Amino acid sequence: MKKKIFTLMLVMILFSSCVAVKEYKKIYLNDPDMKLSAHQNERFESNFQVYREGASGANGGKTGGGCGCN
Amino acid sequence: MQLKSGIKRTFLSLLCIFSMFMSVTAQISDSTKVYKKRVLENTEVDFLMSLYKQDGVHSPVNGGIGTEKLSDQTGAIVISIPLNADDVLTVDAGISAYTSASSSNINPFMNSTAIPLKSLYTGIKGLNASGASSGSGGSTGGGSTGGGGPVTPQNAINPVGTPWLASTGASHAEKLKSLSADYNHSSGDRNLIWGSNISLSSEFTYTSFGFGGNVTKLYNEKNTEIGLKGSVFLDKWKSIYPTELKEYLRIGPDFQYFGYFYGVTILDQGGNASLTYLPDGFKPWSNTGRDSYSMSFYVSQILSKRFQAALFFDFVLQQGMLSTPYHRIYFADKPNYYIGTASDIVHYTSPSNSGVYQLADAIETLPKSRFKIPLGIRMNYYINEMFVLRSYYRYYYDDWGLKAHTVNLDLPVKLSQAFTFTPSFRFYSQNQVNYFGPYETHLSTENYFTSDYDLSKFSSTQYSLALSYTDIFTKFKIKTLGLKNINLKYSHYDRTDGLNANILTLGIKFVGGEK
Numbered sequence A: 001m002k003k004k005i006f007t008l009m010l011v012m013i014l015f016s017s018c019v020a021v022k023e024y025k026k027i028y029l030n031d032p033d034m035k036l037s038a039h040q041n042e043r044f045e046s047n048f049q050v051y052r053e054g055a056s057g058a059n060g061g062k063t064g065g066g067c068g069c070n
Numbered sequence B: 001m002q003l004k005s006g007i008k009r010t011f012l013s014l015l016c017i018f019s020m021f022m023s024v025t026a027q028i029s030d031s032t033k034v035y036k037k038r039v040l041e042n043t044e045v046d047f048l049m050s051l052y053k054q055d056g057v058h059s060p061v062n063g064g065i066g067t068e069k070l071s072d073q074t075g076a077i078v079i080s081i082p083l084n085a086d087d088v089l090t091v092d093a094g095i096s097a098y099t100s101a102s103s104s105n106i107n108p109f110m111n112s113t114a115i116p117l118k119s120l121y122t123g124i125k126g127l128n129a130s131g132a133s134s135g136s137g138g139s140t141g142g143g144s145t146g147g148g149g150p151v152t153p154q155n156a157i158n159p160v161g162t163p164w165l166a167s168t169g170a171s172h173a174e175k176l177k178s179l180s181a182d183y184n185h186s187s188g189d190r191n192l193i194w195g196s197n198i199s200l201s202s203e204f205t206y207t208s209f210g211f212g213g214n215v216t217k218l219y220n221e222k223n224t225e226i227g228l229k230g231s232v233f234l235d236k237w238k239s240i241y242p243t244e245l246k247e248y249l250r251i252g253p254d255f256q257y258f259g260y261f262y263g264v265t266i267l268d269q270g271g272n273a274s275l276t277y278l279p280d281g282f283k284p285w286s287n288t289g290r291d292s293y294s295m296s297f298y299v300s301q302i303l304s305k306r307f308q309a310a311l312f313f314d315f316v317l318q319q320g321m322l323s324t325p326y327h328r329i330y331f332a333d334k335p336n337y338y339i340g341t342a343s344d345i346v347h348y349t350s351p352s353n354s355g356v357y358q359l360a361d362a363i364e365t366l367p368k369s370r371f372k373i374p375l376g377i378r379m380n381y382y383i384n385e386m387f388v389l390r391s392y393y394r395y396y397y398d399d400w401g402l403k404a405h406t407v408n409l410d411l412p413v414k415l416s417q418a419f420t421f422t423p424s425f426r427f428y429s430q431n432q433v434n435y436f437g438p439y440e441t442h443l444s445t446e447n448y449f450t451s452d453y454d455l456s457k458f459s460s461t462q463y464s465l466a467l468s469y470t471d472i473f474t475k476f477k478i479k480t481l482g483l484k485n486i487n488l489k490y491s492h493y494d495r496t497d498g499l500n501a502n503i504l505t506l507g508i509k510f511v512g513g514e515k
Helices: A002-016 A040-052 B002-029 B117-121 B243-251 B342-347
Strands: B044-055 B070-082 B087-100 B173-186 B192-203 B206-219 B224-237 B289-304 B307-320 B337-340 B356-358 B369-382 B388-398 B403-410 B419-430 B458-470 B481-495 B500-511
Touching: A040 B044, A040 B481, A040 B500, B044 B481, B337 B342, B342 B356
Parallel strands: none
Antiparallel strands: B044 B070, B044 B500, B070 B087, B087 B173, B173 B192, B192 B206, B206 B224, B224 B289, B289 B307, B307 B369, B337 B356, B369 B388, B388 B403, B403 B419, B419 B458, B458 B481, B481 B500
16 A cells, blocks of 8 residues: 555655646647546446445546445 | 644634735735736636446445445535726535435335334324424333333234335435525736635535635746645534434333334344343434634646646645434444344345345444545646647545545547547545445444545546537637537446446536626
């Protein structure tokens, strides 16, 4: 567990050392498919996955609430 | 326990400090008035819907066997309104209508022509019309020899039930309603965003109230983004227990002579009439609240002109009634009792059982606390004008002994400026929680038990195809709203324990006219 957290911390540090991309060069990054989140209608999929699986979270979405009992 | 209450206190303190800090910072940064682009130019409206169907053979309501057929239709509308140049209010309202074979078997008993057992008893001597299944409480008879008296061939009514078919119980078809509102404020330089949210939802067995706050800071010419979000959910179960246990709770050890089970023949494992069924292992919950406290961290980074990634960490503490009160448990060290057709007992666990239902020994019981730590990473790479690769991995750990891995890959293919076709693949695997046991394997001496296969060891795969259409110039209009995009997605899901599901989702986004 500690090893995994350490690895993730290391990745974060590496992230922060990257060269900045200027606003006018972000044409590819601004493509709708490059968004670092799911499409609106994919939340229904996430809901049933939370219901049918023991794990949840860490996807930028909802982290609790609801029974998942159906 | 002390550690967990410490985590809760720390979480609430952090939430307060951040809220205060962000309000002050926002005021300072907004004090200089300069020209700025609006955060959201126009009102946006999303119409969302989904159709979901599943089937499986491990219903937790029947103690880990039986049909899991479920269908669900959901509709939602999400409206984002720019309040001014800096503030956006988002309102999200949804309604979901579902039919569930599994939860219909909270009361599995019907007569042979599929009339719920309750209606058979209306008007029978010794039972008033507001009796057993109405949940009105109070005994309908006197002592153990009063009311209906012992079962005899003359007064016996033999209802049937089976874990392999849906009953016509009250929980067969239900609705889930939800409403939430999010408010977000961006600073003048757009490098700081803070907000808060509130949510409500209600369904047959459950109500949920949630609130929270979030803050996001952008650095490094908006190449680095760090976010923090805190949420609290204060949920409440309704005390709905399997019918036989509800009757035991309502009337006591004499429940076979009165109320719902008056005149019903209870069978033992050999198929003989028996009066010895006594679910004394069943203990109702005194407090049916479920609270969830979560803190989510988010870091995203642009790594090149074509590559960006994000890390997600959640810390979630849940406390209270984490079990489902109508999930039956059958103990291996307790004798078995049934209602229905005696000849079906020998093949009870087979789908060919069409007429007998086993009475519960107890209900699912899980610890009153659960601490979850999911860690996720998302990486998106713009390959060329035609292809984008989206990837996601999550590692999950909790103190019930569950560990899980999730991998998701999407490959959007740009067929034209307007159309994108996206095939996706998702793989998930988990081990079982410490308290899981299949049908008839738990012992009555254990402290915690569940036969819910959602908490068992399995892996699952999901294949999806999506087609999206983008109307760049919003040419198609409905009154003042112009169409922005349409997204249609179909997914097929298979779990190694036999559960499978299909889901179709549709999202249509409109934007309001120019301001």
